Amino acid sequence: DQxxxxxxxxxxxxxxRISILNCDYTNSMFDYFLWYKKYPAEGPTFLxxxxxxxxxxxxxxxxxxxxxxxxxxxxxxxPSQPGDSAVYFxxxxxxxxxxxxxxxxxxxxxxxx
Amino acid sequence: xxxxxxxxxxxxxxxxxxxxxxxxxxxxxxMMFWYRQQPGQSLTLIATANQGSEATxxxxxxxxxxPISRPNLTFSTLTVSNMSPEDSSIYLCSVEVGVNEQYFGxxxxxxxx
Numbered sequence: 001d002q003x004x005x006x007x008x009x010x011x012x013x014x015x016x017r018i019s020i021l022n023c024d025y026t027n028s029m030f031d032y033f034l035w036y037k038k039y040p041a042e043g044p045t046f047l048x049x050x051x052x053x054x055x056x057x058x059x060x061x062x063x064x065x066x067x068x069x070x071x072x073x074x075x076x077x078x079p080s081q082p083g084d085s086a087v088y089f090x091x092x093x094x095x096x097x098x099x100x101x102x103x104x105x106x107x108x109x110x111x112x113x
Numbered sequence: 114x115x116x117x118x119x120x121x122x123x124x125x126x127x128x129x130x131x132x133x134x135x136x137x138x139x140x141x142x143x144m145m146f147w148y149r150q151q152p153g154q155s156l157t158l159i160a161t162a163n164q165g166s167e168a169t170x171x172x173x174x175x176x177x178x179x180p181i182s183r184p185n186l187t188f189s190t191l192t193v194s195n196m197s198p199e200d201s202s203i204y205l206c207s208v209e210v211g212v213n214e215q216y217f218g219x220x221x222x223x224x225x226x
Contacts, residue, residue: 041219049214104155
């Protein structure tokens with residue numbers, strides 16, 4: 001049972017345009033969500049997070065939106081740059097207790113120059 | 114954030130042997146985690162390692178196969194025992210930094226022949 005899903009395995013976007021990466025979850029107990037970027041042969045790099053008490057969090061070019069009723073979150077990258085080309089993972093967890101996170105399967109973003 | 118290093122970065126091992134992966138953090142952290150990323154898959158939590166207590170393993174992972182040590186607040190090891198080709202994966206350690214956020218090491222790419 002995949003509790004965290006990223007239904008788009010890949011996405012191509014033109015440089016300067018907006019990239020939107022989507023993530024759906026099934027467990028309503030999740031109360032904290034993170035996005036990671038992963039380059040080949042490197043570990044995931046933390047990008048941005050959001051608590052379930054918020055519906056938006058912004059950090060520079062990165063904005064995460066959370067829709068709790070739809071159990072959906074999205075990462076917006078504006079403007080997209082070629083260096084953003086990587087695999088993006090969303091993760092969801094329940095913060096009371098063990099801080100375990102469940103990861104999605106990732107979306108490969110390619111930003112075209 | 115935290116600077117996390119792992120050794121080795123990659124290895125090719127014969128089936129039936131064991132490999133110990135080291136994870137070093139540049140600051141003291143309470144919670145360390147070990148993940149596995151099999152080819153084309155997402156990150157799966159193997160266990161949580163807290164200093165001074167036994168590691169907590171996730172469903173499908175057992176101590177005999179993946180013994181973990183956590184001798185102090187900056188270091189942990191994961192051993193992959195009696196390896197088979199199915200153990201070929203990237204193994205990642207992560208630490209909790211700040212509130213609810215995890216940072217990852219660069220990973221150890223293991224190939225079992």
